[in-house]
Amino acid sequence: MGTTYIGQPVLRNEDERLLTGQALFTDDVHLPGMLHVAFVRGEHAHGRILKVDASAARSRPGVIAVFTAEDLGSYWQPGPLLVPPPPIERLTFHQRTQVPLAKDKLRHYGEAVAAIVAESRYLAEDAIADVIVEVDPLDAVVDMEKALEPGAPLIHEGLSSNLAAHVIQEKGDYHSVFPGADVVIKKRLLYDRGTAAAMENRGVVAQWDAAGQQLTVWDTTQAPIPIRNGLARMLGLSESQVRVVAPFIGGGFGPKIMMFYPEEVLIPWIAMQLKRPVKWIEDRWENFFATTQERGQIHEAEIALTADGHILGVKDVFVHDTGAYDPYGLTVPINSQCTLLGPYNVPNYYSEFKAVFTNKPIVTPYRGAGRQHGVFVMERLLDFAAKELNIDRAEIRRRNYLSPGDFPHNHQIIYQDFAPLVYDSGNYAPALDKAMEMIGYEKFITEEQPRLRAEGKQAGIGIVSYVEGTGIGPYEGARVTVEASGKVCLATGVGTQGQGHFTAFAQVVAEQLGVEVKDVRVVTGDTREFNWGTGTFASRGAVVAGNACHAAARMVRNKILKLAGEILQASEEELILEGGRVYLRNAPQKAITLGDLAARANPLRGAVKPGSEPGLEATAYFGPERGCTASGVHALILEVDPLTMMVEIQRYVVVHDCGRVINPMILEGQIQGGVAQGIGNAFYEQLVFAPNGQLLNASFMDYLLPTASEVPNIENAHIETPSPLNPLGVKGAGEAGAIPTGALFAQAIENALREYDLEICEIPLSPNRLFDLLGERVKQNIEISISHE
Template identity: 45%
Template structure:
């Protein structure tokens, strides 16, 4: 009997290939093709300037340079602005950049010219020959400057406001007025960015014989890139193939599509008739990809004697950078996921999304949730402090209860659907967390450490994460005559373990051996329609689609096998890739069933256990219905009614050095609920990685701009990230499973869970250790030192 795969910690099948250095990334492609050309991009040195003239006369004199493009060389759709990917009714001033700058640049790093040469070194040398005349303009840097609007990023955008959005669940002024207690609070999170080890990479190849364009891109949305290339280059969609090779990390920065290079490389490949490659260097990633996080929040909260929130009024400002191709996803998520597992009586949130002369903002792992969680959890802590209550008890007083699901928060989520939580048990999650971190035993430990002159503090934070957003994903499952099962789904893979977890789903659904399943992702030749990998949606969306497609293949296999074995379908079962009649020795393997799936010329011989071919005049009936399509396969799409809502809670014990203000993690604990768990080991790996990124966001990572819009720390020499020495040796993890009723597998997403509450946890623990209010993140030892000095003065 086939061993059940779903829910087991099967070792990741993809790991050995990567550990042995056999991965294939964009920069590894076509390296032996002697025709391959390389591209480099001239980028603006100014944050805000008008382009008066671009002179490229000297460029083509450089030996090895093949071509150069500026905006004036672009035609038709290529000369239009890049698409606004996710419009919104409140986004009244949406602006996107051009593939190459037209007339004006609005951030340091904006693409101005594109050079193709025999190698990257020659292309970069040629960039120095391009002469650009600028009229520099004042730059708008940071939220404060954008709010003042003394200068504008775009002349036709009043107040630098791309959008203002409000949602509410009632009369918040009345709720605040009737509250026995009230607090006014301000919370800030600075601009940061994800730093995948592999930057962006694009390779294009045009085949003049077939008039087909093949593009390899290190992207999270291969089908989106395909659609944009097709539209911008005026090609039939069917004439464009986009393949995502191995991707060395995404974390959200590779969602945006298309990047200018994803259009310019295919354009060059088609125009020149030879393969062209662009590989981003590290500085380019800092100054021309995408950032996230920066928000300022002002909170008015009213509550009763038990800490129950009566009125919650949040006003915040979001820095969306110079352009806004990805719409309002980040601030919408922040504004709605801020509520977490709580149920204030009345909630109002208003946000402005603001233009600044800095790199664009698109979702970074967590995508607005870390900001929202920080604001809500710090507000809960402030309520507890004001009332002199335990932080745990105030959380319990505000939790949505298990018998209240599904729970409608009365807002609209990022997917345009109601913010309705599908399932959960927050009190039980909290109980698990308190046990893991030994919350009740901490006061004695803190006193013991204080007697030794050591400062330790404890913090916790709770979150709810909307996952599995639509609109759809699809899958194709094909059982070959060898008995192997080939599965394709359109979304991409950046290390999540899809080849393992998706194979587990197929093995269980079909009743085949796990090792006989092969998964392909991100290849439009095999699955031309998909959405992409982001927002913790892969398992929910593609996992469900794969399950449904496998069911279709199974139904057909049973139908064919029943005819071949002359039994009823209900009498059959599939195990280890063999279809057998229950209670008998009669059986047929799936490979043979795949042979029989040809409806014209094959029949099954019971004696030889083989499929035999008919001749035209043979009597007998092929074992497949005449209206069946050839092949043993299934294809299906899954579209959810709304997002699923995972949840979790983190806690940490930190130590702050009384002299140097260094911050050390002594213990970290996580409890997570992602519904039914496909592979616990993979989920725990996601949590570990997320916590590491969360620690980076809490203590290290920030983008340091000066007033002129120059990024001062655009290298790994200056941009701090945690090393392995800064990550806890072990993280205590426990799982809770409250299955989602919204999809056939009962699963929820887990990809971003580890990062969401970390800043809130650290702020709470540092405040507990220092007895100093912590209102902004990230926090460095020098900043903590200054807070101490100011607090004690």
């Protein structure tokens, strides 16, 4: 299909606004008479609340009101279960969702206990010290395995243990593999917690217009429409009385779709109570425990293979840390369970997990959303198998790839979208070949690595594969309108957090309507502009909203051609739509502009044909029958300093297949950012909790995000295997960069330090951790080092 805009690295429509400081973020909303909220947050990870006394705070000058759980009356309700568990036969799930303000008990450090409303945030913060919170501390549950031991402190009374869920999914019969297995490898693999650390923290501003009976809420949410619907229900308003605006947002990454955060429930209610605009902006300290986190899992995994490296089966039993509450259901551990299978043919699979409550911040999806863990387990098992069987690491992967003829491939287990895990399409070997060629895999191993080693340099190479289930339903919508100016307005319901929606969606529409990309004005994230939709998550914006844009644009294109045909007295086949006008193929001087057509479609006087609809406008929806499967190969060369255990990345190659590419420049930005988060996850970022559940590194001084100095420029290449499940043929790309990095790092570090025969079974790593793993052997390096000075 020849295209004009799709596939082009079109510069971003939104960048002028963003780069000149014109873009509206939630904290930019300043309203007359606005009040500011600071939260009193519990200082115990686990404890019984004996008393909350806010009287001193209430009498502090500048404080307008203080609300505790008691003050909320019937508005105090546990939050909704955002994602119910999928229909899996062997499944237990205990729903325990977060509360607006802690009432009887604190279940993680930093749970909000009271909201102080004052004339300024400074004054509100001053009043925090005035609120007396008496707590009877309880032993905290921090270790996810100990959480399940008999006698562990109980986080939710009314449950008999800290078990949040127990799920078994099975394909084939794992136990049948043993007679044919030449090798069985069993490992314990750990993945620890990190935080998304979006550049912009969360924030909510609410304004109640009593005269107009309208509530307006600016919210850093990835899902404005569901927030609108939920708020209307909670506040007893009609959905039409509530407008939720998700303006520009400085990064979402998943945690901004944890509906509902306590602050999202409280700020609009407070604005209605006080009849004044109210603002709360999360500070970075709060973000470390009041925003959701991810990634704590421990796997006991086993793989059985033939001597030539073919996988016979995999067994994986894991524990998943869901934090103090489980409002997001089982999305994360089910993603781990499903993504483990990767691009491989795994005939027999047994997967069992227990999700456990701990006295730690709530776990919901964060870029990758459990997929990291699955990839880490499978890729590590393959690495260990390759070593055991003396097969090259790339080769063992290639031998197990599903082949192009295997699609659609049904894995016979249930995915996060409740549908069976069926890969729509894929072509994995070319991506592996391309990545090996780009990084110079063979040459590095045969020539460069031995040469570097002779110079005393510990350089290593890694290469891993993964798939990512993307673009899940249920649906999104879009409305396309040609205006009398000849320009186009596109409205969709998803929120936008930096993905380039203002450009990628505009490209899709411009492609159909023959206008310039910059002439398509995109409106997202404002419930007044579009009424239906779910949100931006699960690498689905381009797939689901993008195809809705495409469908609406197709409908408008048909309207344009029909009307132009009537006016120009020509059949639609004779017409060309391009450059903002319609003309006759054989007589280009016979033409009419889109602006004129829009005006003709919306007459001010005279009669219209019965049954005709005004305007060049259409609304369309797209709901895929199931998600589509993106895939990729990452390769890396790094060097480990044998004395200090510091790691430097030399090269990082990504070959990615997300079907048809709408804008390669935006896609590369997504990959680069994802890899940066992956590198942080692999080697820098780790949330460290004390045994009492206190977070020991709740600031950027101690929580180490990788910076421009630590993240290399990613070398990209794309393979395009279009999805058959949507007209554009696109697949999601948002999470791809972050998913396999931990597995890749582990493999490359092992390779760099291979004479130590190291086995890395955990992420994140750090220089100190590598030092511990190598033990006394590091010290011997000192003896040889000085001669290299």
